[in-house]
Amino acid sequence: MPEAKSRARSRYLIRPRPRDASRRKGKEGLGGGERHCPYLSSRLTPAIPVIGGVLFCFVIGTLLRTSFSDPGVLPRATPDEAADLERQIDVANGSTSTGYRPPPRTREVVINGQTVKLKYCFTCKIFRPPRASHCSLCDNCVERFDHHCPWVGNCVGRRNYRFFYMFILSLSFLTIFIFAFVITRVILRSETVGFLSALKDSPARYPLKSTAGGLVNTELLRNSSYLPSFSFLAESGPAASENRLVVVCFFSVWSIVGLSGFHTYLIGSNQTTNEDIKGSWSSKRGKDNYNPYSHGNIFTNCCAALCGPLPPSLIDRRGYILPDTPLPAPPTNGITMYGATQSQSHMAAATPLLQNSAEQPLVAEEPPLPGRASLGGGGGGGGGGGPCPASLLLGQPTPPTSTPSLSCDGEIIPPHPPHPPEPPHLHPHAPHQHQHPHPHPHPHSHHHFLTPEEAPSPPGMLPCSSPLAHSHTVPFYHPASQDSLHEDSVRGLVKLSSV
Amino acid sequence: MAETHSLQDLRQQAAIASKVFVQRDYTSGTICKFQTKFPSELETRIDKQQFEETIQTLNNLYAEAEKLGGKSYLEGCLACLTAYTIFLCMETHYEKVLKKIAKYIQEQNEKVYAPLGLLLTDPIERGLRVVEISIYEDRSIGSR
Numbered sequence: 001m002p003e004a005k006s007r008a009r010s011r012y013l014i015r016p017r018p019r020d021a022s023r024r025k026g027k028e029g030l031g032g033g034e035r036h037c038p039y040l041s042s043r044l045t046p047a048i049p050v051i052g053g054v055l056f057c058f059v060i061g062t063l064l065r066t067s068f069s070d071p072g073v074l075p076r077a078t079p080d081e082a083a084d085l086e087r088q089i090d091v092a093n094g095s096t097s098t099g100y101r102p103p104p105r106t107r108e109v110v111i112n113g114q115t116v117k118l119k120y121c122f123t124c125k126i127f128r129p130p131r132a133s134h135c136s137l138c139d140n141c142v143e144r145f146d147h148h149c150p151w152v153g154n155c156v157g158r159r160n161y162r163f164f165y166m167f168i169l170s171l172s173f174l175t176i177f178i179f180a181f182v183i184t185r186v187i188l189r190s191e192t193v194g195f196l197s198a199l200k201d202s203p204a205r206y207p208l209k210s211t212a213g214g215l216v217n218t219e220l221l222r223n224s225s226y227l228p229s230f231s232f233l234a235e236s237g238p239a240a241s242e243n244r245l246v247v248v249c250f251f252s253v254w255s256i257v258g259l260s261g262f263h264t265y266l267i268g269s270n271q272t273t274n275e276d277i278k279g280s281w282s283s284k285r286g287k288d289n290y291n292p293y294s295h296g297n298i299f300t301n302c303c304a305a306l307c308g309p310l311p312p313s314l315i316d317r318r319g320y321i322l323p324d325t326p327l328p329a330p331p332t333n334g335i336t337m338y339g340a341t342q343s344q345s346h347m348a349a350a351t352p353l354l355q356n357s358a359e360q361p362l363v364a365e366e367p368p369l370p371g372r373a374s375l376g377g378g379g380g381g382g383g384g385g386g387p388c389p390a391s392l393l394l395g396q397p398t399p400p401t402s403t404p405s406l407s408c409d410g411e412i413i414p415p416h417p418p419h420p421p422e423p424p425h426l427h428p429h430a431p432h433q434h435q436h437p438h439p440h441p442h443p444h445s446h447h448h449f450l451t452p453e454e455a456p457s458p459p460g461m462l463p464c465s466s467p468l469a470h471s472h473t474v475p476f477y478h479p480a481s482q483d484s485l486h487e488d489s490v491r492g493l494v495k496l497s498s499v
Numbered sequence: 500m501a502e503t504h505s506l507q508d509l510r511q512q513a514a515i516a517s518k519v520f521v522q523r524d525y526t527s528g529t530i531c532k533f534q535t536k537f538p539s540e541l542e543t544r545i546d547k548q549q550f551e552e553t554i555q556t557l558n559n560l561y562a563e564a565e566k567l568g569g570k571s572y573l574e575g576c577l578a579c580l581t582a583y584t585i586f587l588c589m590e591t592h593y594e595k596v597l598k599k600i601a602k603y604i605q606e607q608n609e610k611v612y613a614p615l616g617l618l619l620t621d622p623i624e625r626g627l628r629v630v631e632i633s634i635y636e637d638r639s640i641g642s643r
Contacts, residue, residue, distance in 0.1 A: 074626055077628065078625065080520075081520055084519075110526060111527070127522075129523065293529065295567075300567070303567070304567050307572045308567055309574070309591065310575070310578075310593065311565070312591070
């Protein structure tokens with residue numbers, strides 16, 4: 001009956017009886033958010049927690065989808081492919097293999113009138129497609145590389161960008177939703193007691209006169225000593241969690257909404273975070289610089305990014321990894337199954353998620369978003385984005401390998417059986433092995449620091465010293481050595497010497 | 500990898516002399532497209548026209564898979580609305596086209612390439628990076 005309903009509702013608009021206040025107190029222990037729900041649902045509408053719950057489920061769903069889906073990893077090249085590419089590069093470069101560093105391996109392509117450089121990835125042994133980049137945390141080349149999100153624990157690339165976007169968008173709605181209703185709760189409480197008292201535990205402490213609907217409280221404005229103190233945060237009791245929730249929500253709203261806005265802009269202009277940070281297509285670089293991948297209008301760009309066809313994964317994440325012929329070389333980061341691609345017909349590139357999280361320290365590798373109204377540097381809340389030490393290393397194609405991989409490689413070289421028997425061991429294991437011009441065809445990984453220095457010297461003269469933790473220095477990447485023994489060991493480590 | 504008996508026999512009997520890799524062509528952007536340039540190693544083996552036709556058909560098929568149009572948008576929106584559970588029941592358009600491509604390659608291998616001692620490998624097995632053409636030793640009684 002509508003009349004009864006409106007009467008009931010109007011009853012609540014009048015100041016509630018003291019009985020209500022004491023009843024509310026009984027639910028203190030639940031914490032801020034939960035306490036609000038019964039209050040708000042009975043006070044306003046029960047749809048509030050329902051909507052909140054739905055939003056929350058959606059956020060978690062998209063987060064899980066982003067985290068656990070393949071971002072568009074490019075599998076590593078098979079040895080035959082890599083050999084073929086090497087040959088082509090040698091022919092192109094005129095084979096200046098006199099011991100000097102070979103020139104950087106790039107290819108130029110003209111896309112829609114813009115010249116784009118394709119870089120060669122030494123880890124994956126491929127020329128990266130445009131917009132792809134090698135993620136050092138995941139240790140894979142990722143198509144349409146956006147960034148590596150530490151909050152999500154995965155790269156954001158071609159295949160999971162839409163899920164990532166939906167995640168941050170829904171998270172913005174959720175934080176705004178929570179923030180709005182926390183403020184509502186404060187307002188509603190302040191209708192009974194004063195605004196300041198609503199923020200405090202015991203109203204008697206601050207005998208300020210309460211004004212009806214007291215959000216705009218002149219006392220607050222006059223009382224300048226209150227504002228800077230923030231002592232209300234340190235309160236204990238039922239109001240305290242509310243206060244902290246307000247603050248957390250406030251900062252979350254700003255950072256998440258800022259991030260969503262930034263990504264909306266990126267989607268509209270069909271750019272990746274990587275490109276935007278490097279300013280690849282900004283007009284500052286040149287008058288004729290424009291984005292060749294943009295479809296022209298914002299609507300098409302949005303549709304293409306969010307509703308376009310979803311390519312299937314190029315890697316086989318459930319396949320068994322068959323080990324190669326037993327190697328004397330130490331296992332690398334445990335990731336590369338690349339030798340196995342020869343033996344099985346599926347692509348078996350690394351599963352980036354599980355292995356790396358154990359090995360690599362989780363540095364905040366998120367590239368800092370350049371002043372685009374996002375407080376945190378990443379995909380998350382307020383306090384998380386501060387220091388991003390190696391942030392610019394990500395999304396950068398080859399040269400500076402981030403420290404984690406350095407340390408890992410250093411650790412991985414184990415004290416394994418002595419080196420002299422190595423050469424005879426190698427031959428049965430490597431039927432395709434070439435005759436190396438240098439005396440130690442040692443498959444070991446080597447320290448980065450030495451290779452640039454060794455590079456100028458002719459290959460045959462490298463000392464076989466091992467003052468550095470059993471690592472033997474291998475000369476710069478020998479183009480002809482394509483046997484599987486070398487694949488694993490020199491994976492990614494010759495970047496510094498060659499580029 | 501779908502192979503018929505004849506192809507497998509070919510594999511077991513013959514040894515691979517070499518492999519030719521047809522790289523991706525990025526001049527149109529990031530869409531999947533292969534270079535139609537005729538590799539020199541195949542000059543003695545196959546007709547240039549035939550080769551180009553094969554590659555062009557593959558390119559067209561991949562373009563169809565990645566095409567942005569009403570149909571793909573509809574599929575994307577529908578998938579989003581159903582929280583992507585719809586893909587438990589049906590395949591994406593891309594996957595359907597990939598199946599078509601696999602069939603086409605198998606058919607081409609049987610009809611055209613195997614008699615010439617060549618074998619096309621489906622690019623999806625090489626991460627859509629290259630079209631790998633394996634050249635088998637020529638054991639036929641011929642001038643070679």
